[in-house]
Amino acid sequence: MNESSKRKRNRGWLWLLLVPYIVTLFPQFYSTYQPTLWGFPFFYWYQFLWVILSALLTWFVYVVTK
Amino acid sequence: MVNWTALSVFILFFVLVTVIGFTAARWKRGNLSHIDEWGLGGRRFGTLITWFLLGGDLYTAYTFIAVPALMYTAGATGFFAVPYTIIIYPFVFVVMPRLWSVSKKHGFVTASDFVRGRFESSSLALAIAITGILATMPYIALQLVGMQAVIAAMGIKGQLPLIVALLILAGYSFVSGLRAPAMIAVVKDIMIYITIIAAIFIIPAKLGGFGHIFHVANEVLPTRKPVPGSLIIGPKAYSAYATLALGSALALFLYPHSVTGILSSKGRDVIKRNAALLPAYSFILGFIALLGIMAIAAGIHTKSPTMSVPLLLLKEFPAWFSGFAFAAIAIGALVPASIMSIAAGNLFTRNIFREYIAPQTSAEREAMVAKVVTLIVQLGALLFIVALPTTLAINFQLLGGIWILQTFPALIFSLYTRWFHRYGLLLGWLAGMAVGTWMAIAQNFKSSVYAIHLGTTVIPGYAAIWALIVNLVIAIVATLILRALNVHNGNDITKAEDYEEESVKSALA
Numbered sequence: 001m002n003e004s005s006k007r008k009r010n011r012g013w014l015w016l017l018l019v020p021y022i023v024t025l026f027p028q029f030y031s032t033y034q035p036t037l038w039g040f041p042f043f044y045w046y047q048f049l050w051v052i053l054s055a056l057l058t059w060f061v062y063v064v065t066k
Numbered sequence: 067m068v069n070w071t072a073l074s075v076f077i078l079f080f081v082l083v084t085v086i087g088f089t090a091a092r093w094k095r096g097n098l099s100h101i102d103e104w105g106l107g108g109r110r111f112g113t114l115i116t117w118f119l120l121g122g123d124l125y126t127a128y129t130f131i132a133v134p135a136l137m138y139t140a141g142a143t144g145f146f147a148v149p150y151t152i153i154i155y156p157f158v159f160v161v162m163p164r165l166w167s168v169s170k171k172h173g174f175v176t177a178s179d180f181v182r183g184r185f186e187s188s189s190l191a192l193a194i195a196i197t198g199i200l201a202t203m204p205y206i207a208l209q210l211v212g213m214q215a216v217i218a219a220m221g222i223k224g225q226l227p228l229i230v231a232l233l234i235l236a237g238y239s240f241v242s243g244l245r246a247p248a249m250i251a252v253v254k255d256i257m258i259y260i261t262i263i264a265a266i267f268i269i270p271a272k273l274g275g276f277g278h279i280f281h282v283a284n285e286v287l288p289t290r291k292p293v294p295g296s297l298i299i300g301p302k303a304y305s306a307y308a309t310l311a312l313g314s315a316l317a318l319f320l321y322p323h324s325v326t327g328i329l330s331s332k333g334r335d336v337i338k339r340n341a342a343l344l345p346a347y348s349f350i351l352g353f354i355a356l357l358g359i360m361a362i363a364a365g366i367h368t369k370s371p372t373m374s375v376p377l378l379l380l381k382e383f384p385a386w387f388s389g390f391a392f393a394a395i396a397i398g399a400l401v402p403a404s405i406m407s408i409a410a411g412n413l414f415t416r417n418i419f420r421e422y423i424a425p426q427t428s429a430e431r432e433a434m435v436a437k438v439v440t441l442i443v444q445l446g447a448l449l450f451i452v453a454l455p456t457t458l459a460i461n462f463q464l465l466g467g468i469w470i471l472q473t474f475p476a477l478i479f480s481l482y483t484r485w486f487h488r489y490g491l492l493l494g495w496l497a498g499m500a501v502g503t504w505m506a507i508a509q510n511f512k513s514s515v516y517a518i519h520l521g522t523t524v525i526p527g528y529a530a531i532w533a534l535i536v537n538l539v540i541a542i543v544a545t546l547i548l549r550a551l552n553v554h555n556g557n558d559i560t561k562a563e564d565y566e567e568e569s570v571k572s573a574l575a
Contacts, residue, residue: 039277
């Protein structure tokens with residue numbers, strides 16, 4: 001299999017990049033005080049967590065589509 | 067009263083970055099009388115420099131002041147900056163390498179250059195260029211507001227320090243071009259990281275921990291007048307929160323200074339890696355936002371919310387460290403102000419001067435015009451802040467965000483398709499600009515959130531998003547009509563493979 005068709009095949013992974021939109025754009029799912037973590041209300045630590053997770057996700061997609 | 071210790075540290079760091087700014091001309095030496103070298107740093111920045119440059123460019127001093135100020139007065143609403151800076155990067159990862167490739171291939175310096183090449187339309191390119199310049203001007207002015215806040219916090223009155231700072235900025239931008247903010251950004255970002263890491267360990271420890279801080283804010287925010295705040299957003303605010311995050315994210319990389327940051331990198335991989343690395347700044351931004359909450363818990367009372375963070379830092383840190391933190395914020399204003407004005411200079415030169423005034427201009431003259439226009443833009447921003455009320459700059463900045471998003475269809479969709487007709491895009495842009503401006507005026511500039519009424523349901527949302535929807539509908543309808551009438555859609559100088567191409571240089575590096 002040549003380089004460019006291999007790259008095309010791996011493009012399916014790009015769909016993973018939709019995940020950050022789904023998990024952040026519906027605040028009804030995370031807009032609560034409880035459960036807290038180290039004093040942080042859920043609303044805050046959930047969004048901090050997704051900063052890290054979406055960065056890892058982007059790096060993962062970068063590596064598998066290279 | 068002047069805080070001499072803080073001021074001395076502040077001046078020390080300011081002098082340091084001034085020296086860096088002027089010496090940057092020698093770095094990665096190139097012919098600075100060429101716009102590609104002066105205004106894009108020769109498209110040679112690698113992953114690390116691009117990370118610092120874009121970080122310094124996107125996370126501006128105004129953000130550092132305005133986001134916690136919003137948290138301080140309204141609470142959770144201000145935290146939309148975090149989802150905003152989460153969802154921007156998957157978009158950048160997928161879309162921006164295409165813009166980089168096609169621009170490298172055809173020597174495009176601005177986004178308008180691309181639109182012109184794609185549609186052979188100087189009117190559409192002009193619309194994009196003017197939108198970019200109009201949206202950028204108040205943004206630069208607001209950087210100075212951020213700087214003003216910290217200077218005032220050190221007890222200095224008057225406009226003189228601001229004028230001096232801006233003249234220095236104008237000087238090294240003129241001499242070194244984009245290399246100056248790129249190098250200064252390294253210093254500035256390290257200072258910001260040090261400040262924030264210190265703040266998140268020291269301030270909560272003094273205030274009784276994060277649990278206590280959130281608890282106090284939860285009690286205080288609902289008592290805010292005239293509009294009560296809240297620590298957690300309520301059901302009525304969901305759509306506003308989500309559309310603000312989405313609209314701001316989609317708009318960010320349409321701004322000329324973001325495009326400049328992208329085009330100055332040396333390859334597609336640099337952009338993709340940065341899409342995964344830049345969230346480090348978003349994480350820091352989250353904590354900067356929380357400084358507003360900490361200010362509440364620390365018992366900071368101020369009529370002007372932009373002072374809440376400077377006052378918090380003064381109260382909780384020794385004077386020398388406050389000076390350091392203030393220098394970080396002030397330098398944080400210089401970096402984006404410099405990049406923004408260079409980007410506006412590039413736009414004017416490429417898409418107005420060369421297009422309409424002097425088509426046969428030489429490369430040297432083109433670069434000189436860019437330098438002079440950049441200077442004018444900077445002085446204009448200074449005048450804006452010194453002579454006019456700050457609210458005007460804030461209102462214009464609010465409009466600028468709405469306006470810039472209206473270039474989305476012409477710029478982003480065109481990276482993938484030429485289905486849209488150039489005049490359809492132009493009409494859509496016009497409609498979006500009109501609707502967005504009208505919504506902001508109807509709100510008396512109090513808010514960028516506009517409630518639309520669909521029968522009995524009321525949906526509050528970011529005006530830029532509503533305007534974009536109108537924009538798209540008009541663009542689609544007009545395109546269908548123009549296509550049916552067989553109106554010529556201009557010639558496309560780009561080819562499908564131009565959007566995917568890795569440059570030879572970057573493959574070797």
